[in-house]
Amino acid sequence: MMILSRNCSKSSLTRSIHRLLITILFASFLMLLIKLMNVNEQTHDVSLLAYKESSSIVDVGNNHDNNNNNNREKSVNRFEKLCLIKFPSPVQQHAHNSTWISITLPKYRIYSFSAYYLAGKNNGDVIMYVISNTTALLVPFCLLWDADEEHHVVRAFAEMNKNSFNNLFREYRITCLSSRISQLKEPRYVSLIENKCKQPNHVVDVVAIDNQQKQISTLEPHNQQQLWWHKSPKVNFSICVSPLNQHYDKYERMLEWIELNRMFGVEYFFFYNFSTGSKVEKVLNYYVNENLATIIQWKLPVKVDERTGASDVHYYGQLTALNDCLMRSRLTSHFVVNIDLDEFIVPTKDRTFYQLFTDVFKDKNVNISNVPPVIMSIRNTFFRVQQCNNTNNLFTNCSTKREDLIFRHGSRSKWMASSEVMDLIGVHGPQLKNIRQNRVIKLEPDVALVFHYHEHEEWIHPMVAELRMQTFSIELASRLQKMLTQVT
Incomplete structure (x- = not known):
């Protein structure tokens, strides 16, 4: 009996302890729940305050009717006055005068x-x-x-x-x-x-x-002396050139490059100038005075070693320059061409970019200004730059061999595009986030090709003859000789 009584006492004690633990746990749960409810109420109040304060912030995900928009604008003005934000003074600003x-x-x-x-x-x-x-x-x-x-x-x-x-x-x-x-x-x-x-x-x-x-x-612009949009927005084709660097001074090649592109139908040029030699600077100023070019002084605010080309930003800020140029070109032209000074987009059958467009759109009377927004991708091939003594001084006339390799689209390709079609562009093509694929036209070599003149020490691929440039040499030599007498 004594043993049974002790067992009953232990069992009763165990049950009491269990009930006490359950009571403590339940009380703790209630206290936690009460705290959470208080936090939710505070968060709700903060959210309401944040919503009122953020009435000046755009809600991207929702569309509102006019009444809601008007109410929002009233809230915007009330909130912004409470912020007491003032226009900075003295102010650090610029009017597209080449200042970062x-x-x-x-x-x-x-x-x-x-x-x-x-x-x-x-x-x-x-x-x-x-x-x-x-x-x-x-x-x-x-x-x-x-x-x-x-x-x-x-x-x-x-x-x-x-x-x-x-x-x-x-x-x-x-x-x-x-x-x-x-x-x-x-x-x-x-x-x-x-x-x-x-x-x-x-x-x-x-x-x-x-x-x-x-x-x-x-x-009216803020500084009339710093205007760069003086050109009437009527031209069909303009070219955006990556930043000139390492005191580039091959002025004869630049003249040949500009004049051949003018023969192709380019009417305006944008040059971003990190550093150039005195002779090239003279050439650029000539075309600026002829109202055919704009020079954007491109003094980067980050470390650049011109001796080696090493920089804290990729290739002298090339991507920013090209995208800035695309936006500028909306004021001056219908189409933008992206090539460097050692490249030409050469129509295979035609002589001008306009004729190229008539073939692409199957319309002999195509109006460039009314062409739907489009991007044309052109494939690349490398030419061996050769030195030769000829009477017309054309380096394109000397370099008559190219690799038999023609790169695929997106690899070393270049582009021609409507100035309004893209948001972000890269060197070899657009970023297609906001572009329907049917707006991209991939031109094959039987239509046009990028002639890329490169001074390789070793050439891996076999070379083939390419004499297309010979068809432009007589007129180009005449234009170059005329320009040399005017510029030098």
Whole structure:
């Protein structure tokens, strides 16, 4: 009996302990639940406050009717007045006068060269081209200023150019989503900020481009001495040239290159100048004075060793220059050609780019200005640069052998494109994020080919004769001789 009584006592004690533990656990659970409810209420209050504060921030994912937009704009103005953001003074700014603007955010160093507002029938976005010392640039907001120095805060997102390679600085396109704000006044400046009430210490001038009329805004530019859009926007073809570097001074080759492209139908040239020799500088100034070219001084804000070509940004900021040029060309031409000074896009059967277009579109009376947005990819082949003594001084006339290898599209290929078709471009083709595949036309060698003149020490592939350039040599030699007498 004694043993049974002890067992019963132990069993009763165990049950009591279990009940106590269950009670403690239940009480703890209730306390945790109460805390969570309080946190949710606080979060709800904070969310409401954040929503009210972010009424000036664009909601990309939703469409609203006009009444909601009007209410939002009223909230925007109320909120922005509370922020007490003032236009920076003294201000660091530029009017596309070849100045890089330094922008410091908590995690990044950013340098901006240009900004554009894609105007039209409806509001557009503001596009900026920048370089930054990160592989994952996050810029939360853009601060847009109008001519009256009133401002709007809009969301921003950055896209890294896929061809940025592994340099310290990568090349980006920043989109300020101003198109989501109704009745937005035309932005004149833009600042990048990390929070909505951050006072910026910089602004970048914004150039407005009307996609419908191919002209700049009717508003007067800030500095009339620094205009580069003086050319009437009527030309069919212009060329964007990668940054000239290492004091490039092969002036005869440059003259031959320019004049042959003019024979092909190119009417305007954009040159980005990191460094050139005195003779090439004289050539460039001649074409500028003839209203046939623009020189953009390209003084990079990062480390560059011209002796070796090593740089903190890939090949002298080539990708940023090309994308900036694409945007500039919207003001001057219908189509843009991307080649370097040792390359030519040569029609195989035709003599001009216009004739090439008539063949591609099967229309002898094609109007370049009305051609649907399109990108033409042209394949590349290498020529052996040879030295020869000829009376006409044409290096293209001497180099009559090329490799039998013709590279595939996307590998060393170059392009011709509508100035309005692309957002981001690379050296050898566009980034097709916003482009339907049927807008890309891949031209085969029986239509056109990139003649790439390269001074290899060793040639792996067999060489074949290529005499296409001979058909242009007489006229080209005459033009070159005339230019040499005028320029030198």
